[in-house]
Amino acid sequence: MAQLTSDNPILQLEDVRQRYPNGHVGLDGVSFDVATSEVVAIVGPSGCGKSTLLRCVNGLETIAGGSIRLDGQVITGPGVRWELIRQRVGMVFQEYELFPHLDVLGNLLLGPLKVAKEERTEATARALGLLERVGLADRADAWPRQLSGGQKQRVAIIRCLMMRPELLLLDEITASLDPEMVREVLDVVAGLAADGMTMLIVTHEMSFARAVADRVLFMDAGRVIETASPERFFNQPATDRARQFLAMFRFDGPPQRGGAPS
C-alpha cells in the first residue's frame, strides 16, 4: 500500500470512525492525509462510505472515533465551531442545490454577504469574475429554474469558491447530469486543479479521476483499502476488490468466467 502521509498536509484523517444512528457503520477506521494543492479522487462501489467521508470532513456527520485535522488544527470533538470550519471547506453535492428563491448572483452573494460580511460591491465583482471564468457571464440574473443541470453545477462550484475555501469537497457532482453536460462541469474542476485548489473528489468518472487526480483512494465497506497514483491504480490495481470494481467500468463483451478481465 502506498505511503499514507504526505508533506505539508492540509487535511489529516486518523482512524476516523462513523456510525449512523441505526447502527450502520459508515466509516470503519479511515486514515489519510491530503497535501496542499493535492487532488485526491475517492472511488469505490456505491454505499462504501464515500459521501459519509466527505460529510464527516464538513461536520455534516459526527464521527465516533479518530480525529480530523485541518491545517494541523483538530476539527473533531466537542466545541468545534463548524460554521467557521465550513467556510474554509467548501462542499458541492450531487443534486443541484442552488437556492431556488435567489437568482444566480443572489446565490453567489448570500454566503459572502451574510456569513463573511463582505462588501457588496467587492463580492459582486468577484462573483461576476467567477461567472465569466466558468462561461456564465450572461446568466448572473437568471433563476436556477432557468439553468441546465450543468450550468447549475458550475454555479454551485463557484458559490463555494466565493467563500475562498482552502479545500473543496466534491461529491459525485456529475452523477445527476445528462452526459452531454458532464464535460463542461469537469472542465471547471480541471481548471481549479490546475490553479492549485486542494480537492477531495468523489467520482464515478474514471477517466476524469485518472486525468486530474494526483492520488486515488479506493474505498470498500467503510475503509480505504487502496491508495495509489492514478497510473498505478488504473493499470495495476493491487487488490481484487479494486480489480472487480474497475472491471465494471469496462465493456468488453459478455462477462467472462473466472476472474476479472485483465
Added chain:
Amino acid sequence: MDVNTLLDYLPLFAQAAVLTIGIAAMGVACSLVIGLLGAIYLYFRTPVLRQFFAVYIEVSRNTPLVVQLFFLYYALPKLGLVLSSAVCAITGLAFLGGGYMAEAWRSGLEAVPPLQFRSALSLGFKPIAALRHVALPQAMARAAPALTANTVFLIKETSVVSVVALPDLVFVAKDLIGASYNTSEALTLLVLFYLLILLPVALAAAALERKLRHGEFGT
C-alpha cells in the same frame, strides 16, 4: 333603505372599522410570530417546546374563538388577571391564529428539501441563519396561500370580539339596530365595511404571493 341614515351612520362605522382593523392587525401579527416560533420548534424537534406547541396547536384550533374570549374576559379575572377588552380580543385572536399559522409555517418548512438546509450549513451558515436566509424564504413561498387564507379567516373572526364589550363593527351595528330599528341600513354598512377591509387584504395577499413565488416557481 334611507340614504340619509346611511350617511348619518357612516362616521360611527368608520370609527368602529379603525378599531376592527387595529385588533385584526395586532392579532394577525402576533399569530404569525407565535405560529413561526411553533413551527420552528416542531421543525427542529426541540424537546419540551415541541410537545408544548403540539398541544397548543390542538387546543387553539379545536376551541371556538367566542369560548376563548369568554374565558379571557370572564374567567381570568376570577383567577386574579384582569385584561382590558382590547387585550382580550388581541390575545384571543393570537391564540386561535397561532395554531393555524403554526401549521401553515410548518407545512411550508417541511416542503423545503433538507439538502437546501445542508447546503447553507456547508457555506458556513449557523443553523438559525440557514433557517432565516435559506429555509424560511422558501417556506414562505410555499406557505403563502395558507398564511393569507388564515389572515383573511382571522380578520373575519374579529366579528365576534363584541362579546368582550369592544365597540367594533358588529357591536356598532347591533347597537344601532337596538336603538333605532334601522336594520337594513346598519347591516348594509356592516357588509360594506367588512368588504372594504377584506378585499384590499385579499388583493395584497395575492400580489405578495405572486412575488414570493416568482423566483422559484416562475409566474
